[in-house]
Amino acid sequence: MSTLLGPVSTLSRYREESLYLDFTQEDLDARVVFSRESAAWEFNGDGILMRAAPNVWPLEHDPATRQPLGRPHYGLALTNKVTARKHNPVSVEGLSNPGGQTIVSIVDDTDALRAAGLLELCTNGMVYKIDNSASSSSIGVTISGRAGNLNPHSVSAFWRGAGLAAIRLSGVPGPNYEVPSSYDRTKRESLLPTSADSATYASLAPGAVVYFILPQLVEGSLAGPVIPGDTLAATSRQPDTAHIPISGLIGASEGAMVIDVYRSAATSLGRYATLYNATSPGSNAIELAEAADSSAIRLLIASGGAAVPVAGGAMPLGAVRIAAGWRIGRAAISMNGSAVAAMAPASLPLLTHLGILSRAGIYRSTARAHMVALFPKCPSDGQLTDLSRL
Numbered sequence: 001m002s003t004l005l006g007p008v009s010t011l012s013r014y015r016e017e018s019l020y021l022d023f024t025q026e027d028l029d030a031r032v033v034f035s036r037e038s039a040a041w042e043f044n045g046d047g048i049l050m051r052a053a054p055n056v057w058p059l060e061h062d063p064a065t066r067q068p069l070g071r072p073h074y075g076l077a078l079t080n081k082v083t084a085r086k087h088n089p090v091s092v093e094g095l096s097n098p099g100g101q102t103i104v105s106i107v108d109d110t111d112a113l114r115a116a117g118l119l120e121l122c123t124n125g126m127v128y129k130i131d132n133s134a135s136s137s138s139i140g141v142t143i144s145g146r147a148g149n150l151n152p153h154s155v156s157a158f159w160r161g162a163g164l165a166a167i168r169l170s171g172v173p174g175p176n177y178e179v180p181s182s183y184d185r186t187k188r189e190s191l192l193p194t195s196a197d198s199a200t201y202a203s204l205a206p207g208a209v210v211y212f213i214l215p216q217l218v219e220g221s222l223a224g225p226v227i228p229g230d231t232l233a234a235t236s237r238q239p240d241t242a243h244i245p246i247s248g249l250i251g252a253s254e255g256a257m258v259i260d261v262y263r264s265a266a267t268s269l270g271r272y273a274t275l276y277n278a279t280s281p282g283s284n285a286i287e288l289a290e291a292a293d294s295s296a297i298r299l300l301i302a303s304g305g306a307a308v309p310v311a312g313g314a315m316p317l318g319a320v321r322i323a324a325g326w327r328i329g330r331a332a333i334s335m336n337g338s339a340v341a342a343m344a345p346a347s348l349p350l351l352t353h354l355g356i357l358s359r360a361g362i363y364r365s366t367a368r369a370h371m372v373a374l375f376p377k378c379p380s381d382g383q384l385t386d387l388s389r390l
Helices: 009-013 110-115 381-387
Strands: 019-022 033-036 040-043 049-052 068-072 078-080 104-108 126-131 139-143 153-162 164-169 184-191 200-204 209-219 235-237 240-245 254-263 271-276 284-290 296-303 308-314 318-327 330-335 341-343 353-358 367-375
Touching (some): 153 164, 164 209, 200 209, 254 271, 254 284, 254 381, 296 318, 296 330, 308 330, 308 341, 318 381, 330 381, 353 367
Antiparallel strands (some): 019 367, 040 049, 068 367, 104 126, 126 209, 139 200, 153 184, 153 209, 164 200, 240 353, 254 318, 271 284, 318 330, 330 341
16 A cells, blocks of 8 residues: 655645545544444554544554554444454363364464454454364364355455465355465455355465464455454444534535545445535535446535436546535535536535545445545635645
């Protein structure tokens, strides 16, 4: 992943912004209301996987580079369907064992876990080990926990070892990979189960040895955040929401918004920012969202009825800056310095809140919030293009 977007230099030319939120800083603006009923785990600036208390929106960092990645947002609840112990195992219960204790076991791997920043969570130092070093045949180990349906699923785990292996979905063929010598998170995403009984599956080539911890099976197109659990049951991370009251910060007759996100994978139904009326959000809102069938950005304006879209261009992966402006008779959008696309709304909604990143359906968040700025005036087309340049 690349580093953060550069400074928002163009905003300094239009210093009339009424709200500027930088989500890459440690201190979050006190006006932001974030809700998540469960704890969460994210890597901090020291490369350590740390617990974020309920209702705390952590600043996520790249565990390798220690660079801040922004504020992760996952929208809907996520369930890790693995029913073996995800961390702190005390036995191999929940794992199939094709060759007895000489093949599948648990071992103390404290030093390697500490080096990977995982010891704050994996406190007993134990991990699963699959040893196929003495065999001339490939083996497979199933980790308990059914997909339960045929929707896309994603699997992941932290692993290290030697040789060729893969952690994937049972019944879904795929290649083996060179196992890293130190812990790294391996992911296979947006896999289609062959049956509701499909489960997380480790395949090892002859001679391979794999140590792994935090196995995960989630429904959706991305592996998502780490969802731990030291019991023999599926575990869930509760939905999260982030919003800020904006009454008095933006006018009723015109305005503008600029948002920076880092988009890590293609998705659909992504809502990047939504200005809405809290009493009737479905019919009174201004929204930057992806078209469900094309991953193109759209500006949608609903004023007492269904949303009317302004179609922007297809969204690239990586750093994206989107600028939108509106007034009665004119609404326009520009992305990464592109020419504007526009329409002519007959009316505008009364806006009370700003919602930051949300998702719908099985498509999980692929973006992290970096920056949002609101402006009380609608810029010209040239200014809008200027504001959207990276």
